[in-house]
Amino acid sequence: MIDPFGRSVSYLRVSVTDRCDLRCVYCMAEDMSFLPKADILSLEELERLCTAFVRKGVRRIRLTGGEPLVRRNIMTLVDGLGRLLQTGQLDELTLTSNGTQLAKYADGLAKAGVRRINISLDTLDADKFAAVTRWGRLDQVLEGIMAAKRAGLAIKINTVALRGVNDTEYDRLMEWCGQHGFDLCLIETMPMGEIHADRMEQYLPLSDVRAGLARHWTLTDTDYRTGGPARYMQVAETGRRVGFITPMTHNFCESCNRVRITCTGTLFMCLGQDDAVDLRAPLRSSEADINLDQAIDQAIARKPKGHDFIIDRQTGPAVSRHMSVTGG
Ligand code: SAM
Ligand code: SF4
Numbered sequence: 074m075i076d077p078f079g080r081s082v083s084y085l086r087v088s089v090t091d092r093c094d095l096r097c098v099y100c101m102a103e104d105m106s107f108l109p110k111a112d113i114l115s116l117e118e119l120e121r122l123c124t125a126f127v128r129k130g131v132r133r134i135r136l137t138g139g140e141p142l143v144r145r146n147i148m149t150l151v152d153g154l155g156r157l158l159q160t161g162q163l164d165e166l167t168l169t170s171n172g173t174q175l176a177k178y179a180d181g182l183a184k185a186g187v188r189r190i191n192i193s194l195d196t197l198d199a200d201k202f203a204a205v206t207r208w209g210r211l212d213q214v215l216e217g218i219m220a221a222k223r224a225g226l227a228i229k230i231n232t233v234a235l236r237g238v239n240d241t242e243y244d245r246l247m248e249w250c251g252q253h254g255f256d257l258c259l260i261e262t263m264p265m266g267e268i269h270a271d272r273m274e275q276y277l278p279l280s281d282v283r284a285g286l287a288r289h290w291t292l293t294d295t296d297y298r299t300g301g302p303a304r305y306m307q308v309a310e311t312g313r314r315v316g317f318i319t320p321m322t323h324n325f326c327e328s329c330n331r332v333r334i335t336c337t338g339t340l341f342m343c344l345g346q347d348d349a350v351d352l353r354a355p356l357r358s359s360e361a362d363i364n365l366d367q368a369i370d371q372a373i374a375r376k377p378k379g380h381d382f383i384i385d386r387q388t389g390p391a392v393s394r395h396m397s398v399t400g401g
Contacts, residue, residue, distance in 0.1 A: 074129050074130050074131075074369075074370075074373045075373075076342075076373055076374070076376035077374060077375075077376065078376070078378055080328070080329060080330060080376070081130070081330060082130070082131070082330060082331065082332055082373055082376070083130060083131055083132045083133065083330050083331075084131065084132070084133045084134075084135070084330045084331035084332075085123065085126045085131045085133070085134050085135070085331065085332060085333070085334065086134075086135045086137055086331060086332075086333040086334070087119065087122075087123060087134060087135070087136050087137065087333075087334050088137055088138050088139060088141075088333065088334070088335050088336055089116075089119060089136055089137075089138055089139070089141045089144045089147060089150065089336055090113070090138045090139040090140070090141065090143060090144040090336050091107050091108050091138065091139045091335070091336060092107050092138070092139045092140070092143060092144075093138060093139045093140040093143065093171070094140055094143050094171070094173055094174075094208070095140070095171055095173065095206040095207065095208055095209045096206065096207035096208055097171075097193075097195070097205060097206050097207070097233075098204075098205055098206075098207065098275075099233055099235065099262050099275055103207060108336065108337055112337045113336050113337055114336060114337060114338050114353060114356075116144075116146060116147070116149050116150045116153075118338070118353075118356060118357075119150055119336070120150055120153040120154065121356065121362075122334060122338060122352060122356060122365075123154060123157075124157070125362055125365050125366060125369060126369065127157055127162050127163055128362075128366075129366070129369060129370075131163075132163060132164040132165070133163070133164055133165040133166075133167070134154060134163060134165070134166050134167075135166075135167045135168065135169060136150070136151070136154075136166075136167075136168045136169075137168070137169040138169075138336075139336075140170065140171050140173070140174070141168055141169070141170060142168075142170055142173070142174035142175070142177075142178050143174065144336075147178075148178070148181050148185070151166070151181070151182060151185045151187070152185050154166050154185075155185035155186040155187075158186040159186065165188070165189070166185070166186060166187050167187060167188075167189050167190060167191065168182065168187060168190050168191070169190075169191040169192075169193070169231070170190060170191070170192055170193070170217075171192070171193050171206075171209070171214065172192045172193070172194065172213075172214040172215075172217035172218050172221075173209065173210075173213050173214055173217060174217065175190075175192070175216075175217030175218065175220050175221050176213075176216050176217045176220040179217070179220040179221040179223070179224040179226065180220075180224050182221075182224070182226065183224040183225055183226055187226065188226065188227060189226065189227040189228075189229065189299075190221055190226045190227070190228055190229075191228075191229045191230075191231050191258070192214075192217070192218055192221065192228060192229070192230055192231065193230075193231045193232075193233075194214060194218070194230050194231070194232060194246075195232050195233055195235065195238065195239050196211075196238065196239045196242055197211070197242065197245060197246065197249060198211075198242070199211040199212070201238060201239065202214070204238075205235070205238055205239075218230075218253075218255075222253060222254075222255075227256075228253075228254075228255040228256070229255065229256040229257070229258050229299075229316070230246070230250055230255050230256070230257050230258065231258050231260060232246060232257065232258070232259050232260065233259075233260045233261075233262055234259050234260065234261060234262070234277040234279055234282050235262065235275050235277060236274060236275055236276065236277040237274065237275075238275070240277060240282075243259070243282055243285065243286055244285075244286070244289050244290075247286065247290060247308060247311065247315060248311070250311070250313055251308065251310065251311025251312070251313050252311075254313065255313065256305075256313050256314045256315070256316065257313070257314075257315045257316070258303050258315070258316035258317070258318060259279055259282055259315070259316070259317050259318070260279075260318040261276070261277070261278065261279050261318065261319050261320055262275050262276050262277075263320050263344075263345070278319075279317045279318075279319045280319075282317075283306075283317060286315070290308050290309070290310055290311075290315075291308070291309035291310060292306040292307070292308060292309075292315065293306060293307045293309070294306055294307075295307050295314065297314060301318075302318050302320070302328075302329075303316030303317060303318045304316065304317050304319070305317075320345070320380070326343075326378060326379030326380060327379070329343070329379070332372070332373070332376065334352065337353060338351065338352045338353030338356055339351055339352070339353070340352050340368075340369070340372050342372060342373070342375060342376040342377060343376065343377050343379065343380055344380060345379070345380020346377050346380060348375060348377060350368060350371065350372035350375070351368075352365060352368055352369065352372075355367070355368040
């Protein structure tokens, strides 16, 4: 699949549910209303959708959400996609998770062929963790992370840089990741969805964070890429990498290779634009995939050049949907 700007689309992100057992302050409002259950694709339908994309050239799939591991029977989908790994139709199956359910699922994920996992962790301070997730318990997540480590999964910790929340903790997170053999990836907050909070107050440019880190750590540029938008640096003291995802200070669209589907079968060609294509109707219209394939082709032909996120007080969120709908 080649888009109008010559970019090859080989990476699919699938938000398997918009629901979550946490309510991170930058991601969701406390009183979120979720998609009606009736609109949500079954796991079988999601697998059929993923298989259609694989047939069209997608080589990597990331399951995300909401929290992917709170979707009931999620392992049915993971195992189904794992079979595409075995047959060589897919190169990689990964997940982004908040870690709360990993103690239960880590072994099963590894068995299905998952080799890498991104786990979100914004702070190592139990009180701050409870505040930033509104409902979360740090010990439960740490237990999940250690279960994933024991299962042999390569772990990347995703940390959203939040002014006034974790801005004194990046050195500690670097050290902790180094001790456990994890990579760390820092993310700028993006203006997605109404969260009843002031994003200007939360927003912290990663250029500042990087300058702070460079005072204590020897960072060298690398050309390591994971297929995602992060730029990585090698950390000499820990032997691990630190990545920076800077949608606000550095537009990462020129190398975008991905599209996203929601749990209702809506295809978003860009995380930061509202244009979307419904794939549920063509999926359900026939057991053959002709209509679906056609709808996918038409959508890829509409993939926009990029996003135009701006954080300021006047404009509100750049897109009205929350990150949990399209997945991070
Ligand atoms: N629940 C899972 C988790 O937290 O990892 C997967 C979904 S979550 C939406 C995916 C990633 O998006 C997380 O790393 C989260 O921190 C990040 N995220 C959520 N809202 C964001 C926002 N407004 N700006 C930047 N990152 C955001
Ligand atoms: Fe849930 Fe992940 Fe959003 Fe936090 S960032 S509320 S864990 S979906």
